[in-house]
Amino acid sequence: MKRGGVIWSWIWTILGILYFFLPLLATFMFSLRAKLGVLSFKAYENVFIDPQFITSFSASFIWAIFTIIVGVLIFVPTAYWVRLRVPQFRAPVEFITLLPFVIPAIVYVFGLVRTYSQPPLLIVDSPALLVAGYAVLSMPYMYRAVDTGLRSIDVQTLTEAAQSLGASWGTVLFRIILPNIRIAILSGAFLSFAIVMGEYVLAQYLAKPAFAPYLSLLIQNKAYEPAALSVLSFALTWACLGIIQIVGRGQQGQFAGGH
Amino acid sequence: MTISNVVKQDAPSARPASRKFSWAWLGVMPFFLFTFLFLLYPSSTIAIRSFQDSKTHAFTFQNILNLLHSPLLINAYSISIRISLVTSLGGGIFGFLLAYSAIRGGLPRFMRSSLMTFCGVASNFAGVPLAFAFIALLSPTGMLTNWLRALGYNPYFHGFTLYTFWGLSLVYLYFQFPLMVLIIAPAIDGLRREWLEASENLGASSFQYWRYVAFPILLPSILGSMVLLFGNSFGAYATAFALTGGQINLVTIVIGSQLRGDVLGDQGLGYALTLGMVVIMAVAIAGYTILQRRTERWLK
Secondary structure (H helix, E strand, O other): OOHHHHHHHHHHHHHHHHHHHHHHHHHHHHHOOOOOOOOOOHHHHHHHHOHHHHHHHHHHHHHHHHHHHHHHHHHHHHHHHHHHOOHHHHHHHHHHHHHHHHOOHHHHHHHHHHHHOOOOOOOOOOHHHHHHHHHHHHHHHHHHHHHHHHHOOOHHHHHHHHHHOOOOHHHHHHHHHHHHOHHHHHHHHHHHHHHHHHOOHHHHHOOOOOHHHHHHHHHHHOOHHHHHHHHHHHHHHHHHHHHHHHHHHHHHHHHHHHO | OHHHHHHHHHOOOOOOOOOOHHHHHHHHHHHHHHHHHHHHHHHHHHHHHHOEOOOOOOEOOHHHHHHHOOHHHHHHHHHHHHHHHHHHHHHHHHHHHHHHHHHHOOOOHHHHHHHHHHHHHHOOOOOHHHHHHHHHHHOOOOHHHHHHHHOOOOHHHHOOOOOOHHHHHHHHHHHHHHHHHHHHHHHHHHOOHHHHHHHHHOOOOHHHHHHHHHHHHHHHHHHHHHHHHHHHHHOOOHHHHHHHOOOOOOHHHHHHHHHHOOOOOOHHHHHHHHHHHHHHHHHHHHHHHHHHHHHHHHOO
């Protein structure tokens, strides 16, 4: 690489770093200004003692847990079964799992609300609909994470070996397949968690308590508290994706050790 | 139809027909049932009702015609498309330069993995918190605005506002260029060093290498990635809503207000508006798939 090229590389990289960090820095600095004249964590204190924060945050947390459970229950067996027994369904299943990328969330919720808000399908107020919607939104990530995990192990051989040793289907799934794709499921779960915690549209239009709509409301009414919450929200995303990175790296090490 | 397909495919196998095997399709039924109820059926409702009269439910093209004759809605499409073009082009070019710098630009190795991690986080950091971060940075009293003012340049005296087209584009770029870095990185990895060496041995200048070797190979993946970026910003809602309080005329914003209360005063028109969005997204994704196939010829 020529010298001029390296200089340009640094220029682009520094620009990127500035673009990445300046808004975060501005938000953080702003969040410290809740007390006049001094820098303090007052805004954070205000946030943590606000009962609405606790309600909405724990609501989102619960939605996320249920979303992960639904996702694991539906997408893991499907991905496994498609690889093992019904490869002819591979194309349609993959096509469907990618649809949430094509259909924007606002369009999706529009369809959901209009479909399920008139008899005989009046379930628009049910929390189950919200969880199902979240499971759909996180489906591309969950399914692909699990499918990638399954690709790295030999599903066919493992299943047949276990069965020829007399293992039941339960044993095959829970003691052979799941432990082998544990990491993949975990990274899918953390991605789903990050998506649900930050998701705004679905919770807003299905009128359920959640973190993002609360933050949006706060922006209209307060100055420093939303800054504190934005910082927290960013830290949460960072933590989720950081965990995936760490866990994922462990997986590679594990495989290398195994061979 | 699917059942008979399975049976037909299994029938000629050398094994004796085993009854258990032909029931294997049942294993994927929970998935199809779930996605039918909560994805396929609600989405197809939009398509069907776009062609129905909202009172009589008779088949009609009137909703589509009304959409095409509504200056407000055409304008919404136009702004949505323009903002997506600007941010996919800007984010695409900047993201490519950044990815190329980190991967092939002669920077220390750790820069690459940290860039990828940052981009993974930033491409997921959209919506309400992102809007607030830019309010803190670039609103009339934001941090950067204050710094620039101290230097004697107030962007708000030069036609800049955070809450309109260019401001929103700047905010969208925050999740656009990291996405570009993430999806273009494998293509840059696929550029073989031998190609550069071979062209240098043949006496090609750096410009000629780019003009005749690297750029033609990368072009389909760059364009394909930009198409994905286009879709990414075309469907964005929460960021724009939180930033402008719903005061900008984007398709997603109009759909949101139609959902809160029938602001268009015409249910059928709302469906047609939403359908138009799906059609544009579908065209974009189809374009991406075609370009992706072209890419795979060179980059294995």
